[in-house]
Structures are given as structure tokens and as C-alpha cells.
Amino acid sequence: MKVLLITLITHLPDPVTGRRRSTTERFRQVVDNAVLAEELGFDGYGVGERHERPFISSSPPVVLSHIAARTSTIRLFTAVTTLSLLDPVRAYEDYATLDHLSGGRLDLIIGKGNGAAQAQLFHVTAEDQWARNREGYELFRRLWREEKVTWSGRFRPPLVDAETWPRPLQQPIRVWHGSATSRESVDLAARYGDPIFSANVTNPIEPYAELIRYYRERWVHYGHDPADALVGAGTAGFYAARTSQEAVETYRPIFDARVAAFRKVGVRPVFESLEDAIERSSILVGSPPQIIEKVLRYHERFGHEVIHLQADSDGLTDKQHRQTLELFQTEIAPALRRAIPSRPLHRVVRHQRLS
Numbered sequence: 001m002k003v004l005l006i007t008l009i010t011h012l013p014d015p016v017t018g019r020r021r022s023t024t025e026r027f028r029q030v031v032d033n034a035v036l037a038e039e040l041g042f043d044g045y046g047v048g049e050r051h052e053r054p055f056i057s058s059s060p061p062v063v064l065s066h067i068a069a070r071t072s073t074i075r076l077f078t079a080v081t082t083l084s085l086l087d088p089v090r091a092y093e094d095y096a097t098l099d100h101l102s103g104g105r106l107d108l109i110i111g112k113g114n115g116a117a118q119a120q121l122f123h124v125t126a127e128d129q130w131a132r133n134r135e136g137y138e139l140f141r142r143l144w145r146e147e148k149v150t151w152s153g154r155f156r157p158p159l160v161d162a163e164t165w166p167r168p169l170q171q172p173i174r175v176w177h178g179s180a181t182s183r184e185s186v187d188l189a190a191r192y193g194d195p196i197f198s199a200n201v202t203n204p205i206e207p208y209a210e211l212i213r214y215y216r217e218r219w220v221h222y223g224h225d226p227a228d229a230l231v232g233a234g235t236a237g238f239y240a241a242r243t244s245q246e247a248v249e250t251y252r253p254i255f256d257a258r259v260a261a262f263r264k265v266g267v268r269p270v271f272e273s274l275e276d277a278i279e280r281s282s283i284l285v286g287s288p289p290q291i292i293e294k295v296l297r298y299h300e301r302f303g304h305e306v307i308h309l310q311a312d313s314d315g316l317t318d319k320q321h322r323q324t325l326e327l328f329q330t331e332i333a334p335a336l337r338r339a340i341p342s343r344p345l346h347r348v349v350r351h352q353r354l355s
Contacts, residue, residue, distance in 0.1 A: 001295075001299075001304075001305060001306065001307065001333075001336040001337055001339075001340040001342050002043040002044070002305060002306045002307075002342050002345055003042055003043055003044075003306070003307055003308070003309065003328075003333055003336075004042065004043060004044035004045065004046055004075075004077060004232075004306065004307070004308040004309070005033065005034075005037045005042055005044070005045050005046070005308065005309055005310070005311035005325075006045070006046035006047075006048065006077065006079045006234070006308040006309075006310065006311055007030055007033065007046070007047060007048065007057075007310070007311040007312050008048035008050055008055055008057055008079070009026065009027075009030055009047065009048065009050075009055055009056050009057035009063070010054050010055055010056075010312070011023065011026050011053075011054050011055065011056045012054045012261075014315055015253065015254050015257030015258065015261075015314070015315040016253050016254065016257070016315045023056060026056065027056070027063065029312075029313075030047070030063060030067075030311070030312075031063070031066055031067055031070055033045075033311050033312065033313075034067040034070065034071060034074070034311075035067075035070050035071060036322065036325070037074060037311065037325075038071045038072070038073060038074040040325055040326060040329050041329055041333075042074065042325075042329070043074070043075060043306075043345055044074060044075035044076070044077050044107065044345060045067065045071075045074050045075070045076060045077065045311065046076075046077030046078065046079035046109065046308065046311075047060045047063050047064055047067075047076075047077070047078065047079060048060065048078075048079045048080065049078065049079075049080060049081055049082050049113065050113075050115060051082075051085070051113070051115065051117050051118055051121055051122075052115045052116070052117030052118075060078050060079075060081065061094040061095060061097075061098050064076050064078070064098055064102070064106070065097075065098055065101055065102075068098065068101050068102035068103075068105065069101070072103075073105075074105070075105050075106075075107055075345050075346065076098075076102050076105050076106050076107070077106075077107045077108075077109055077176075078095075078107075078108050078109055078110075079109050079178065079197075079308075080109045080110055080111035080113070080178040080197075081095075081108050081109065081110045081111070082110075082111060082112065082113030082118070083110050083111075083112075083132070083133050083136035083137050083140060084111075084112040084113055084118075084124055084129045084130070084132040084133040084136060085113055085118055085121075085122045085124055085132075086136065087156060088136045088137075088139040088140040088143065088156070089139075089143065089156075089159075089162075089164060091136075091140060092140055092143040092144060092164055093164060093165075095108065095168075095173075096144070096164070096165075096166050096167065096168040096169075097166060099168045099169045099170055099173065100166060100168075100169050103169070104169045104170045104346075105346070106170065106173060107173070107174050107175075107176065107345065108173060108174070108175045108176065109175075109176040109177070109178040109197050110133070110137060110140075110175055110176070110177060110178065111133070111177065111178040111179065111185065112129045112130060112132070112133040112182070112185070113129070128155075130182070130184045130185075131154065131155075132155050133184075133185070133188075134184070134188055135153045135154060135155055136155070137175075137188065138153075139151055139153065139156075139159075141172070141175070141192070143164050144168055144171075144172055144173060145171070145172055147163065147167065148161045148162065148163055149161075149162050149164075150162070174194075174195070174345075175194050176189075176194065176195045176196060176197045176232060177189035177194055177195070177196045177197070178196075178197045178199065179196060179197075179198060179199065179211065181207060181211065182211075183211070183214055186211055186212075186214060186215040186218065187214075187215075187218050189215065190215055190218035190219040190221070190222050190224070190229075191218070191222050193219075193222070193224050193228070195229075195230035195231065195232065196212070196215050196230075196231055196232070197231075197232040197233070197234070197306070197308075198211060198212055198231065198232070198233045198234065198302065198304070199234050200233040200234045200235065200236075200282045200298075200302075201234050201235070201236045201282065202236075202270060203270060203281075204270075204280045204281065205280075205282070205298065205301055208233070208302070209301040209302060212231055212233075212301075212302050212303070212304075215229070215231070216229055216303075230305060230306075230343065231302055231303060231304040231305065231306075232304055232305070232306035232307065232308070233282070233298065233302050233304040233306070233307055233308075234282065234307070234308050235282045235283065235284050235307060235308060235309055235310070236277065236281050236282045236283040237251070237254075237255070237277075237283040237284065237285065237310060237314075238283070238284045238285070238309040238310055238324070238328075239251040239254075239284075239285050239316070239324055240284070240285075240286065240287070240288055240291055240324050240327045240328055240331075240332060241286075241287065241324070241327070242287065242327075243287055244286045244287045244290055247285050247286050247287065248274060248275075248278075248285060248286070250316070250320065251274065251285045252274050253315065254314055254315035254316070255274040255277065255283075255285075256274070257315065259272060271283075282298065284309070288327065288328075288331040288332045288335075291328075291332050292332055292335045292336065292339075295307065295332075295336055296336075296339060296340075299339075299340055305340060305341075305342035305343060306342065306345075309325075309328070
């Protein structure tokens with residue numbers, strides 16, 4: 001099994017101390033966490049894209065470019081690139097450039113995005129967001145693969161023998177399709193033979209397992225070998241300690257603060273207590289044997305080869321954050337890698353020769 005750390009770059013007060021970092025400090029923390037992830041041997045580090053408070057992750061290519069300069073081996077992920085909001089040509093240019101700056105370490109996770117602000121900022125609505133996502137991806141993948149593209153669609157001006165520069169380093173790039181609940185997203189992934197990354201955060205396991213089952217069904221429908229389907233899945237939180245009692249005691253104020261924040265904005269939490277979340281959600285809080293057992297239990301339903309953990313300290317001290325990630329890498333990850341074989345995240349980079 002491969003393990004990623006992912007951040008959506010929330011910008012909120014610390015749930016335990018109440019202190020809020022400055023915007024500059026928060027960005028520096030994100031980059032430092034990526035450096036730590038590489039130091040500890042995690043397989044990838046992802047940066048999300050959101051366009052409303054409390055997130056400051058509106059420009060993942062910029063953040064990932066800085067991380068690329070501070071690291072050398074770890075895979076870099078977008079989580080997700082909201083192609084429903086972006087001009088595919090501009091997105092291509094940004095990510096082809098980042099592909100070179102990172103030495104071909106880039107993976108994309110794409111999705112329609114979410115949040116009410118996107119309608120106001122980008123004039124994307126619930127009625128057209130899936131069509132925009134599909135059209136944007138279909139053009140993006142052609143731009144990545146073809147030196148000249150002639151194309152027309154609904155949501156941007158047509159292209160005639162259009163050239164886009166720079167040409168990418170990876171050919172092709174691996175694109176994952178991120179989805180929480182959408183059959184449209186997983187059908188698009190299956191059609192093009194792409195992997196999916198299930199959010200697996202908000203709800204109990206059943207709807208996510210059903211969506212992954214549907215992905216595998218559509219994968220076969222489109223004529224792909226079932227053995228080639230590739231699935232990743234998220235987790236709703238993480239804290240490992242030597243004993244379950246220590247883990248629960250440390251994480252409880254963090255979880256309770258999160259529930260209180262939901263209630264403050266009128267959202268009823270799906271899991272109202274930490275015990276309920278540990279029992280029925282994907283949250284990984286406990287001792288190493290407990291966390292290993294839970295990941296394996298989810299794997300029985302998902303068949304996933306990749307998981308993500310939250311990259312942020314999220315109420316932990318810097319020392320606690322480092323210690324729990326070290327514990328994961330020394331006592332949890334080796335067991336998961338033995339139990340769940342996984343394919344490499346990277347591909348061999350072929351340098352293009354342009355005529």
C-alpha cells in the first residue's frame with residue numbers, strides 16, 4: 001500500500017489553543033510538512049484546491065512548485081484540480097510547467113470542486129458543473145498528449161491547430177478522478193482507463209464502497225482488464241499512539257472542536273462522538289494494531305492500493321505531529337505494505353522529441 005499526506009490548507013484557529021497562524025505562517029507550515037513527509041518516507045504529498053473560506057488553497061500549482069523546489073523524491077499530487085472551474089488550456093500550461101519543475105513527480109487528482117462560492121466567482125452552477133468537468137478533462141488530456149489540437153465545445157472558444165507550451169515531461173501524466181458520491185465522475189474515469197480516488201471522509205463506508213463497485217463495473221463495460229483498475233481512498237482523520245487510550249485522549253479535543261464548528265454553521269455532524277467516528281467512519285485513531293486492522297477492513301470492501309492521511313497537525317503540537325507520523329511509518333506502514341501489494345505511483349518519464 002502507498003500512503004499520501006494531503007492538505008486542503010484550511011486557515012482556522014487551532015482547535016485546542018485557539019491560536020490562528022498568519023497566512024504566511026500557514027503556507028510555510030504546508031511546505032515544511034511536505035519536507036517532513038519526504039524525510040519520513042511517505043509516498044506522496046497532495047495540495048487541494050478550494051476557492052472559499054476557510055481555505056487558502058486557491059492556487060495549488062504555486063504551492064506545489066515551492067514544494068518541488070524543497071523536495072527531490074516525493075510524488076506531488078493535486079487534491080483536487082477543479083477542472084469544472086478552470087480553462088483547460090491554462091490548467092495545462094500551469095501543470096506542464098510544474099511537471100518539469102518537479103522532475104516528472106506530478107500526479108493530478110481532478111474533480112468538479114464544491115462550495116457555493118464557485119458559482120459567484122466562476123459562474124459555474126450545479127446544473128453545468130459535471131458537463132464542464134467532463135469537457136474540461138477531455139480537452140486537457142488531448143492537450144497533454146497532442147502537439148496540435150483542433151477542438152470545439154460548449155464552455156470555451158474553439159481551438160484550431162492550437163499549440164501549447166511547454167510540452168510536458170511525463171507522457172502521459174497519471175490523472176486520478178476524485179469523487180465523494182458521483183457516478184458521473186467514476187464513469188468518466190472508467191471510460192478513459194484512469195484511476196479513482198474516493199473521498200471516503202464524510203459518511204460511513206457503504207456509499208463509498210458502492211461507488212467503487214460501480215467504477216469496477218464500468219471499467220469492465222468499457223473493455224479494460226479488471227486487474228488494471230486502480231483505487232485510492234481517503235481517511236477522515238488520523239492520530240496513532242502506543243495505546244488506544246492515549247490516542248483517544250489526545251484526539252478527543254480536536255474531534256470535539258470540529259463537531260462544534262459544524263454545529264455553529266448549522267451542519268449536523270454524521271458522527272457526533274469520537275467513539276462513533278472510530279466505529280463507523282474512516283477516521284484512524286488508535287494504537288498501531290487497531291489502525292492496521294481498520295485499514296485492512298476497509299481494503300476488503302474497496303480493494304484500494306493507496307490511502308491518504310491528513311497532512312496538517314490539526315490541533316497537535318509539532319512534536320505530537322511528528323511522533324504520530326513516525327509511528328505510522330515504523331509500525332503501521334510496513335504491515336500495510338506487506339498485506340496490500342501496490343503498483344508504483346511513478347511512471348518512467350520519456351523525453352519527447354518535437355519536430
